[in-house]
Amino acid sequence: MYLEERKLEELSFFRKLSIYGQKMGIEVLVFTPDDIHASKSRIQALYYNTAARKWQRKWTYFPELIYDRCRYHGMENYRKISRFRSQYNRRLKYLSNPLANKWSMHQILSENEEIASHLPATVRYNGSKELIQFLKKYQRIYLKPRSGTGGRGIIRLQMTHGSGFLMQGRDQNRHIIRPQRVYEMQISAKLSTWKLNDRYIVQQGIPLSLKDGRVHDFRMLVQKNGKGEWEITGCAGRVGPRNSVTSNLHGGGTAVPMDTLLLLRFENQAKVEEIKEEAYKLGMNVAEFIEKKFGQQVEIGIDLAIDPKGKVWLLEVNPKPSREVFHKIGETETYRKAITRPLEYASWLMKRKKSKKE
Ligand SMILES: Nc1ncnc2c1ncn2[C@@H]1O[C@H](COP(=O)(O)OP(=O)(O)O)[C@@H](O)[C@H]1O
Ligand SMILES: [Mg+2]
Known part of the structure; x- marks a missing residue:
């Protein structure tokens, strides 16, 4: 997917793929759903010109195999890629099938x-009462959005030696939420600002502090x-x-x-x-x-x-x-x-x- 100004997130990885690919007799083309000319079923793909050391474009057909590196970042992109899949998937072959949340x-x-x-105990979020029980059982828990990536929207709660619990994490924009002490009575109110629902999972936390x-x-x-x-x-x-x-x-x-x-x-x-x-x-x-x-x-x-x-x-x-x-x-x-x-x-x-x- 294009970021702002038609930038691509992994262009330097794609360049390396192109260079190695060329040595192996594989042509690497890069395209996004925005590069498809629907009526002709052709794409305006990027290819890396190794001699000139730059990316150039050309009109071409869909490649024989697709290595899907698409990361959505937001609803609009998600819709775009869903539309692309429902329209073209029957004729396209992928290296990987999609996984689940x-x-x-x-x-x-x-x-x-x-x-x-090897799996930490995991449940779906179902209200703060169950969460507190789970927390008391495991002493340390992670709350994670089931479709999150890159450490976004993750909260950790842990028991402390004194009274109350320690709460810290990362918001949806991945900004650090500094540790704060919360008492059992406050947990429900604290979590309500997070709009937790069953799209969150609650997981036994593994102690990983160095x-x-x-x-x-x-x-x-x-x-x-x-x-x-x-x-x-x-x-x-x-x-x-x-x-x-x-x-x-x-x-x-x-x-x-x-x-x-x-x-x-x-x-x-x-x-x-x-x-x-x-x-x-x-x-x-x-x-x-x-x-x-x-x-x-x-x-x-x-x-x-x-x-x-x-x-x-x-x-x-x-x-x-x-x-x-x-x-x-x-x-x-x-x-x-x-x-x-x-x-x-x-x-x-x-x-x-x-x-x-x-
Ligand atoms: N159950 C857990 N116990 C300890 N640390 C965890 C746990 N779950 C997540 N983390 C920490 O949070 C990070 C992000 O969690 P992860 O489940 O990989 O979601 P994301 O899709 O956001 O990467 C992990 O790499 C790890 O550092
Ligand atoms: Mg991860």
Whole structure:
């Protein structure tokens, strides 16, 4: 989708896709629903001219495969993309099928016993009375909009040593809401300003504070390779800024290598290896199960939490993950794979299609 002034959010990623694609014999075109000429079913696509080092446009037909990187940001864009899908989806082929919102996703993942043991307890928001019970049971809870992204609209409530609870979070514009003490009697009134409804989920909070008080978690990228098989491309740590209850990079989080963070926390290489093994196994299970439930996927980004005992928890599954985290921690080879694998998988799909026709 275009941002203001016809800017595109991920243009530098698309440029890298184009350059790698060219080496592999894949032509990469970039287009948005605004670039379609409906009557002719043609698009005015962007392509990267590597010799001239710039983006140019040309009229073309829809490509054979679509890598959907569309992020809606608002109602108008959502309508646009829905219209595009209902109009063209029958003739288009995608690398990935859409996934579900956080609540549906939780329910579906719970069906798998192996994965369910890694899911924090989660319920739909159903009034402050139930919420307080849930909070007393788990001591720390996260309230999240079921369709939120990037750490927007997230509140954390936790018990304190003294009386009352500590409430903090991020509003819809991702601004930090500083910690404030609230008493049980006040919770209902406080939450009413948030207009919570059943579009919010309430989740057991995993304790993720580091020694300096900042929270952390991990982002794992699981992708299909050039043989159509799932592989873990990489996993990196993220540390939230001060006073933040989320660690998303777009919310000011810092990327850190996974081993650095785990060693800092557990001070024991054997333990670190054990945790990584559990996390990798979970990542593969989730990718395989999601594909079984939602149909073909090219990649998923998984948010993982590792609690003070070393247990691995699954916080979120992202259908359109970014991969900048690997660039930020200097894992050049992981970063390269993160970009080339979707191209390799696309290439594999095309070859398979051809051989089926023959
Ligand atoms: N149950 C939880 N326990 C601890 N931290 C959490 C929990 N849920 C979310 N977080 C923190 O908030 C961030 C954003 O939550 P997430 O569910 O990934 O939503 P979003 O779609 O906004 O990224 C996570 O990356 C993590 O830092
Ligand atoms: Mg997330």
